[in-house]
Amino acid sequence: MTDLEKTLLESVPTGLYIAGEWIVAEGDKTFDVRDPATNEVVRTIADASPADGIRALDAAVAAQDAWAATPPRTRSDILRRAFDLVQAHKEDLALLMTVEMGKPLAEARGEVGYGGEFLRWFSEEAVRISGRYGLNPEGTGRMVVSQRPVGPSFFVTPWNFPFAMATRKIAPALAAGCTVVIKPPALTPLTTIYFVKLLEEAGLPAGVVNVVQTSRSSALSAPIIADPRLRKLSFTGSTEVGRKLIAQAAEGVLRVSMELGGNAPFVVFEDADLDKAVEGALAAKFRNIGQACTAANRFIVHQDVADEFARRITERVDAMKIGRGTEEGVTIGPLIDDDAVAKAAELVGDAVERGATLLSGGKAVEGVGSFYEPTVLANVQAGSEILREEIFGPVLAIATFADEAEAVRLANDTEYGLVSYVFTQDLARGHRMIDALETGMMGLNVGVVSNAAAPFGGVKQSGVGREGGFEGIHEYLSTKYTLIPVD
Numbered sequence: 001m002t003d004l005e006k007t008l009l010e011s012v013p014t015g016l017y018i019a020g021e022w023i024v025a026e027g028d029k030t031f032d033v034r035d036p037a038t039n040e041v042v043r044t045i046a047d048a049s050p051a052d053g054i055r056a057l058d059a060a061v062a063a064q065d066a067w068a069a070t071p072p073r074t075r076s077d078i079l080r081r082a083f084d085l086v087q088a089h090k091e092d093l094a095l096l097m098t099v100e101m102g103k104p105l106a107e108a109r110g111e112v113g114y115g116g117e118f119l120r121w122f123s124e125e126a127v128r129i130s131g132r133y134g135l136n137p138e139g140t141g142r143m144v145v146s147q148r149p150v151g152p153s154f155f156v157t158p159w160n161f162p163f164a165m166a167t168r169k170i171a172p173a174l175a176a177g178c179t180v181v182i183k184p185p186a187l188t189p190l191t192t193i194y195f196v197k198l199l200e201e202a203g204l205p206a207g208v209v210n211v212v213q214t215s216r217s218s219a220l221s222a223p224i225i226a227d228p229r230l231r232k233l234s235f236t237g238s239t240e241v242g243r244k245l246i247a248q249a250a251e252g253v254l255r256v257s258m259e260l261g262g263n264a265p266f267v268v269f270e271d272a273d274l275d276k277a278v279e280g281a282l283a284a285k286f287r288n289i290g291q292a293c294t295a296a297n298r299f300i301v302h303q304d305v306a307d308e309f310a311r312r313i314t315e316r317v318d319a320m321k322i323g324r325g326t327e328e329g330v331t332i333g334p335l336i337d338d339d340a341v342a343k344a345a346e347l348v349g350d351a352v353e354r355g356a357t358l359l360s361g362g363k364a365v366e367g368v369g370s371f372y373e374p375t376v377l378a379n380v381q382a383g384s385e386i387l388r389e390e391i392f393g394p395v396l397a398i399a400t401f402a403d404e405a406e407a408v409r410l411a412n413d414t415e416y417g418l419v420s421y422v423f424t425q426d427l428a429r430g431h432r433m434i435d436a437l438e439t440g441m442m443g444l445n446v447g448v449v450s451n452a453a454a455p456f457g458g459v460k461q462s463g464v465g466r467e468g469g470f471e472g473i474h475e476y477l478s479t480k481y482t483l484i485p486v487d
Helices: 003-010 050-069 072-088 090-101 105-128 164-176 190-201 217-226 239-251 274-290 306-318 338-353 404-412 427-436 469-474
Strands: 016-018 021-023 030-034 041-046 132-135 141-149 153-156 180-183 209-211 232-236 255-259 264-268 296-302 357-360 375-378 395-401 419-423 441-444 477-485
Touching: 003 041, 003 090, 016 050, 016 190, 041 090, 041 190, 050 141, 050 180, 050 209, 050 217, 072 090, 072 105, 072 164, 072 190, 090 105, 090 190, 105 164, 105 469, 153 164, 153 217, 164 180, 164 190, 164 232, 164 469, 180 217, 190 209, 217 239, 232 239, 239 255, 264 274, 264 404, 274 296, 274 306, 274 395, 274 419, 296 306, 296 404, 306 357, 306 375, 306 395, 338 375, 338 395, 395 404, 404 427, 419 427, 427 441
Parallel strands: 153 180, 153 232, 180 209, 232 255, 264 296, 264 419, 296 395, 375 395, 419 441
Antiparallel strands: 016 021, 016 209, 030 041, 132 141, 141 477, 357 375
């Protein structure tokens, strides 16, 4: 660890952030945060108990009325100052993410840019919350439709995008006038803690955002979700956990936003520009070391171009540099832990056993850290686990198809529906794919779709609700209708 990293880590608060104060956890309990590239403990921080979680909710409830009554321009200005502070501290945020999560520093900088845009976007949306007023069709009364903040909200964020997932939830909630309790992931909590310190510096009032990191996620979350004062739950993570949280939220009829698992198809037609398709594939698969819900999971390539596509991909993958994300030129950092490495190895082994051809990689990297080689598999056969499960690792699996109907069938053959990618130079076919593919998002001749101005979310078992875009703030607003009779 460098002196720069040590200084940065020492600047990250170790406590819970409740009611505007950094405090120790109940019983002074702590847990360690490790660098997945070295297995080194980089910071020991407070480990919240269920009682600490309720204290955080108490603070959010106490702050709710005043924050909801805060003028939209004031809320907007705080978010804009937070955006400016993020830009001023972008190198610190990027390095912190690389240390605790492992992604290459260049990608971490990209996440700071992307995540920061939610602060800027929703600072602008805060002053545009509106309703409508007009005569009803019968002419008997005036209809007033207004928007009010939903109320105290609980956020559970994932480890793979520790900055962007925090800003994508916190920014619209604050813009709408909601207070927040956020539980960052135990594997990568430091970035969220650092960001909340910047929110405090931006002038956010005490209690509006509260942070309770913990090593006991379900134990802390359950009583918060069960508390009748909570009005909103937002979660990003696996479908398995999402189902359980939805069931818990049902008891209190909470508003929920769920961004869950993915199994994204990446369809390459015979007329595709292969140069663009390869660049799109590399971005869609290996960004964040493949650890993204939007990562392309199943490469469905027309049989006429599959060999050439695989050749070009393999050539690029063979040139990738593996290492700690802080090292110059590294494109593949560590996976988050050894369990993730074991999962990738298991999926690759199953695919090869069923007849897939291993073109590159295919094994864990020996030595310190949780590294797995970037891998390319061709001729992946139907029934392989890798076509059904979310890989969450740097493994590119290629299957083939013969015609458009088969491509659509294969792409939709999953319980998930978050994002899809299609490469074709046929405009009419592209439009058909927009209608045919069962996903909440689609990239047409592009391998990255996320943008703060766009609604992010899926269909089927990939979740409910949308984050980002004009739609994002409405997840934190409730509609009220009032009738005024005409005299």
